[in-house]
Amino acid sequence: MEFLIASAIGTLTAGGLYLLLRLRTFPVIVGIALLTYAVNVFLFSAGRLTVGVPPILRDGITGYADPLPQALVLTAIVISFGMTAVVVMIALGAFLGSDNDYVDDQPETPDDRAEGGS
Amino acid sequence: MNHWLIAPVVLPALMAPFVVLAARNHISIQRVFSLAGVAAMIAIAIGLVIETADGTIMLYQLGDWAAPFGIVLVGDRLSTMMVLLTALLAFFVLLYAIASGWDDRGWHFHSLFLFQLMGVMGAFLTGDLFNLFVFFEVLLIASYGLMIHSGGNRRMRAGVQYVLFNLIGSTLFLFALGSIYAETGTLNMADLANRVRLIGAEETVGIRVAAVLLLLVFAIKAALVPLHFWLPSSYAEAPAPVAALFAIMTKVGAYAIIRVYTMIFPPDLEVTAGLHEVWLLPAALVSLALGMVGVLAAKRLDRLVAFSVIGSMGMVMVSIALFTPAGIAVALYYIVHSTLAAGALFLISDLVRTGRGNVDLTTQRPMVGTAMTAGLFFVGAIAMAGLPPLSGFLGKLLLLNAAYGTDLVVWIWATVLTASLISIVGFARAGSVLFWKAHGVTEDATANKPAGERPSVLSYVAVGGLVTLLIGHTVFAGQVHGFTIVIADQLFASDPYISTVIDTPGKLSTPQEEY
Numbered sequence: 291m292e293f294l295i296a297s298a299i300g301t302l303t304a305g306g307l308y309l310l311l312r313l314r315t316f317p318v319i320v321g322i323a324l325l326t327y328a329v330n331v332f333l334f335s336a337g338r339l340t341v342g343v344p345p346i347l348r349d350g351i352t353g354y355a356d357p358l359p360q361a362l363v364l365t366a367i368v369i370s371f372g373m374t375a376v377v378v379m380i381a382l383g384a385f386l387g388s389d390n391d392y393v394d395d396q397p398e399t400p401d402d403r404a405e406g407g408s
Numbered sequence: 409m410n411h412w413l414i415a416p417v418v419l420p421a422l423m424a425p426f427v428v429l430a431a432r433n434h435i436s437i438q439r440v441f442s443l444a445g446v447a448a449m450i451a452i453a454i455g456l457v458i459e460t461a462d463g464t465i466m467l468y469q470l471g472d473w474a475a476p477f478g479i480v481l482v483g484d485r486l487s488t489m490m491v492l493l494t495a496l497l498a499f500f501v502l503l504y505a506i507a508s509g510w511d512d513r514g515w516h517f518h519s520l521f522l523f524q525l526m527g528v529m530g531a532f533l534t535g536d537l538f539n540l541f542v543f544f545e546v547l548l549i550a551s552y553g554l555m556i557h558s559g560g561n562r563r564m565r566a567g568v569q570y571v572l573f574n575l576i577g578s579t580l581f582l583f584a585l586g587s588i589y590a591e592t593g594t595l596n597m598a599d600l601a602n603r604v605r606l607i608g609a610e611e612t613v614g615i616r617v618a619a620v621l622l623l624l625v626f627a628i629k630a631a632l633v634p635l636h637f638w639l640p641s642s643y644a645e646a647p648a649p650v651a652a653l654f655a656i657m658t659k660v661g662a663y664a665i666i667r668v669y670t671m672i673f674p675p676d677l678e679v680t681a682g683l684h685e686v687w688l689l690p691a692a693l694v695s696l697a698l699g700m701v702g703v704l705a706a707k708r709l710d711r712l713v714a715f716s717v718i719g720s721m722g723m724v725m726v727s728i729a730l731f732t733p734a735g736i737a738v739a740l741y742y743i744v745h746s747t748l749a750a751g752a753l754f755l756i757s758d759l760v761r762t763g764r765g766n767v768d769l770t771t772q773r774p775m776v777g778t779a780m781t782a783g784l785f786f787v788g789a790i791a792m793a794g795l796p797p798l799s800g801f802l803g804k805l806l807l808l809n810a811a812y813g814t815d816l817v818v819w820i821w822a823t824v825l826t827a828s829l830i831s832i833v834g835f836a837r838a839g840s841v842l843f844w845k846a847h848g849v850t851e852d853a854t855a856n857k858p859a860g861e862r863p864s865v866l867s868y869v870a871v872g873g874l875v876t877l878l879i880g881h882t883v884f885a886g887q888v889h890g891f892t893i894v895i896a897d898q899l900f901a902s903d904p905y906i907s908t909v910i911d912t913p914g915k916l917s918t919p920q921e922e923y
Contacts, residue, residue: 322575329586336586336589372549384564388565
């Protein structure tokens with residue numbers, strides 16, 4: 291199971307990084323989504339991988355699942371979900387305004403210069 | 409337990425929704441409430457600074473849960489000083505936003521501004537690493553909204569870059585927190601400091617990876633080269649008051665580095681040995697040089713100021729990277745200076761934009777209100793470039809003094825002095841193009857009419873307030889530096905902090921009879 295989880299995190303991260311480097315809005319956003327999945331699984335496994343054990347300490351048990359990483363993952367999921375929604379909206383606004391979806395700086399057009407003066 | 413410690417976080421958290429919900433369509437009510445709120449935060453921050461000045465560690469346990477299990481807020485000298493600095497900067501920036509009408513050029517400026525303050529204050533006060541992440545996100549979410557305030561294509565595109573870069577930074581932060589938790593089983597800073605010391609010499613791989621990841625995250629926030637690429641475009645394209653407020657955001661990164669790498673991973677810790685001298689110091693020196701070269705190369709005033717922020721963060725990081733009490737004391741002195749100077753310069757670049765229609769560094773018709781704007785720019789540029797008599801010069805002198813006797817003294821002195829010279833040339837060029845060479849382009853009198861309009865008196869008052877603070881920072885440099893030395897001593901003797909956080913009982917520590 292350790293190998294499975296580790297390779298899943300590695301694959302997700304590698305895919306996410308590759309997409310990030312594409313420098314177009316859509317692949318970059320998908321890449322960030324993949325990276326956040328990877329980090330969520332990673333956080334989850336930070337509390338050690340266990341199967342079929344109770345999440346809280348009680349008398350007469352030998353092992354328990356660490357509940358804290360689960361709370362951390364929940365927070366991380368909520369935040370990354372909200373952030374992705376924000377970046378989609380801003381990227382959509384930028385795309386509709388300037389008619390291309392490159393993330394990096396493009397050579398300035400006359401339109402840009404005219405607006406920069408305002 | 410003193411409840412005032414959480415007030416800088418709770419106050420904006422309550423004001424911001426109120427401003428959105430109750431006063432959405434009344435800009436004047438919003439202005440009154442947010443100004444009053446920020447003024448109250450200054451008063452609270454002064455109270456907190458006085459309370460902690462004698463070395464007291466204030467502790468606030470949320471929900472009365474004791475430390476490694478519950479979340480704590482901790483106020484020591486460093487935290488409260490940063491809170492006060494934030495509140496002061498925010499007051500004058502807000503005053504400028506109101507005076508120049510920036511807050512009325514889009515929706516929800518005031519509530520986003522207050523949420524951003526909540527995030528910054530929380531990041532300074534928290535005693536828990538995951539909580540630090542959450543407050544980082546709070547301030548980032550608010551800053552995304554502020555960054556694209558009042559719209560425009562260029563601003564939106566800079567906004568996309570800014571948001572994406574910070575999303576990657578947040579992901580990296582989570583990876584760092586995950587590895588720290590996997591290695592130590594805690595995220596409370598004081599508890600971590602205790603546990604990291606116990607890690608044996610042969611099991612350091614995980615914690616070293618975590619320490620480096622965490623340093624990378626904070627370096628992104630602090631815009632340390634080569635992780636600075638998000639800064640120039642976003643600061644230059646953001647509305648001027650927002651960029652001025654962002655001057656404190658890079659300092660959040662610097663604060664986090666100081667806090668984590670003096671307490672959890674102190675320089676004498678074997679696990680992370682070499683991190684500071686081998687990696688942080690060269691990167692800081694390159695930031696300093698690159699930022700100041702950027703000042704010389706910039707074609708627009710707002711970009712020039714953005715690069716000067718990178719340069720001054722480089723200066724801060726050089727003094728942090730020394731990791732001696734003297735170095736940290738200088739860093740803190742310089743952080744105050746750099747925040748005020750950068751904030752003032754961003755506002756001044758907006759005064760130029762108002763008076764002349766654009767901020768391109770080309771010879772143009774004279775602007776409206778040249779005398780006042782030029783005077784303020786002169787003072788701000790002297791401070792930022794580090795010429796005598798202002799605080800930038802004193803900070804630089806203290807840094808050179810603190811670096812004297814270290815192994816890399818030649819490199820530090822050479823870089824600091826050369827970079828200062830370059831930045832002086834850059835600022836002098838910008839000032840002369842903007843103010844001295846501005847003459848009528850043609851003989852036609854109507855064409856010589858300035859393109860802009862006169863900035864309001866209140867804008868000058870706001871910028872003047874920041875400049876006055878800078879002058880005060882210079883005049884009382886002895887006292888301020890004395891105080892930062894005391895702060896640094898407290899940082900390097902972290903045992904009272906740790907024992908206050910860990911040993912204060914909460915509701916679970918003393919079981920009641922009836923359970």
